[in-house]
Amino acid sequence: MTEYLPPILAEYGDDLLDGFLVTIQLVGMSVAFGAIIGMGVAAARMSPRWWLKAFAWFYIGLFRGTPLLAQLFLIYYGLGQFSGLWRTLGLWNFLRDPFNCALLAFSLNTAAYQAEIFRGAILAVPEGQWEGARALGVGRRVAFMRVILPQAALLALRPFGNEIVLMIKGSAVASVVTVYDLLGETRLAYSDTFRFDVYFYAAALYLVLVETLRRLWDIFERRLTRHLDRERKEAVVDPAGQPVMS
Amino acid sequence: MDDSLLGLLRFGPDGWGDELLAGLRITLLLALTTAPVGLVLGFCLALMRRSDNARLRVPATIFTTIFKGLPELITLFIVYYGLSMAIRWVLSFVTSVHIEISAFLAGVIALGAVSASFASEVFMGALNGINRGQVEAAEALGLGRWPILRKILIPQVMRLALPGLSNLWLVLLKDTALVSVIALPDLLRRTFIAVGSTKEPFFFFTVAIVIYFIISLVSMAILALLEARFSRGYAR
Incomplete structure (x- = not known):
């Protein structure tokens, strides 16, 4: 069937699909x-200890206030500088693989955004839920696990979906440190052939991935939250629509 | 001090301080040039997407869906390589002059299209936040479309849209780092060059991250002041 494909896809289609899978793997794991x-x-x-709070504030602000590409460079090139140390710790085999460095950088980065999503969702559960649980003699720990968390999880769904989309888009920078994700394979195919249309096929794949996820997530989220009114859902802070630090 | 790591940040021919500062200038210049493009185009896109006329609404919706969904880096590559190629192809019919678009211009076009798409989303939300009755009242008073836009809608939209736009500015600042990949000598690119010659990647990338962090913090302080100013007369 390859004769029906545009020549660049007949030759590089498999590579692009491999890259597509690497992108999905990288984003999923991160x-x-x-x-x-x-x-x-x-x-x-949310801890009462000031130093934990200060650390979390700094962590969130640092990862959300600086470019992902710079964070990736710091981890890929910066940590590589101490290869001797990593060798003695037995971590060098992990850290010299660009995929693992990208995975580390992306995980730390998205953790900062997700922390804000989780915090916002927990705070968006009305205070009365805590009070009700206490009136029934339920302890704080059980109240949190059984009453607050299930409601917060639902409220977090929408911003969480947005965060996955942002991560798919952001993951393209991995190609800069020679990870052969979708964009990495595309750049390779382009430098082999100088056929520019390969970028359009890659762009189409990214769009299909993002739009499919967005639409499926939307249906999924709407179904799970159909018992909630609009106002409640909109009370949740979406870090994608919020200042970097709060 | 001179042999220490901090000595590497000296200004002058043997330090990297002035190079990094020049890079910071380009980063800020790129962000400040792109922001108005995104703002104006984003507002037009929002008006088009709200239009009853499908010939305006459909292209605007397609435009925003594409640029919101594509990774910024691939948008940048398509603009940088693709637009140069397209211009060369068109010019090849009339002249043999070789023209390439600069990395800076490619950055402005690509990041401008992306920020405009997200800004249109912010403006749509803000326009929805304004009571329809205000436009109807203005029409009843005999105001034309342009005065309604300029005197009634824009001042209120700015107040409602400012928090969202502030966030877009911070995203834009971070996205400018991507142009270092197409060799525009911005802050990150110059850091990369410094690393190449000093072999001190950990130190220099930390410095770059600290600088980006400081610009974000300063931006946030300025934007908070602006938001307070635009919200005068509205109790929180």
């Missing part, structure tokens, strides 16, 4: 690791 780190950062941000 978002998952970022969620774990982000929960810790959100907990620190």
Whole structure:
């Protein structure tokens, strides 16, 4: 069937698809690791201890206030400077792979955004839910796990979906440190052939990925939150629409 | 001090301080040139997307969907390589002069299109926040379309849109770092050059990140003042 394809796709189509899968893998793993780190950062941000709060504030501001590309360079080139140290720690095999460096940078970056999403969602659950649980004699820990968290998780869905989209778009910078993600494969194909149309096919793949995710997420979110009124949902802070630090 | 890492930041021929400062100038210049493009184009896109005329609404919607969904880096490559190629192709019919668009111009066009798409979203929200009755009242008083836009809509839209636009400015500042990939000597690119010659990547990239962080913090302080000014007369 390859004869029906445009020549550049017949030759490089498989590579682009490989890159597409690398992009999905990179984003999926970063978002998952970022969620774990982000929960810790959100907990620190809401902690009564001032030094935990200060650390979380600084972490969130630093990762949200500086370019992802600069963060990636610091991790890829900057950490590589101490290869001797990593060798003795047995981490060098992990850190010299550009994919792992991108994964580390993206996880730390999205953790900062996700921490703000989690915090906003938890704060958006009405105070009366805490009071109701206490009136029923439910302890704070159980109230948080059984009453607050399930409601907060629903409220976090919409900004969380936006964050995944931002991560898909942001992940393209991995190609700059020689990760062969979708854009990386595209740049390779372009430098081999100087056929510019390969960029359009890559762009189409990115658009399909982003739009599919956005639309599916929208249906999913609307279905899960159909019992909530609009006002409640809009009370959640979406960091994508908020100043970098608050 | 001179042999220490901080000595590398000296100004003059043997330090990198002046190079980084020149890079910072280009970063800020690019962001400040792009912001008005995104603002004006974004407002036009918002008006087009609200229009009843499908010939205005459909292209504006397609434009914003594309530039909101594409990674900024691929948009930049398409503009930088693609536009140069297109211009060369058109010119090849009339002249043999070789023209390439500069990395700076490519940055303004690509980042301008992206910020305009996101700005149109912010403006749509702000326009929806203004009661329809205000436009109807203005029409009843005999005001034309242009005075309604200039005297009734824009002042109120600016107040409602400012928080969203502030955020877009901060995103734009960070996105300017991408032009370093197409060799515009901005802050990040110059840092890269400094790393290449000093072999001190950890130190220099930390310095670059600190500088970006400081510009973000300063921007936020200025934007907070602006927001307070535009919200005069509205109790919070």
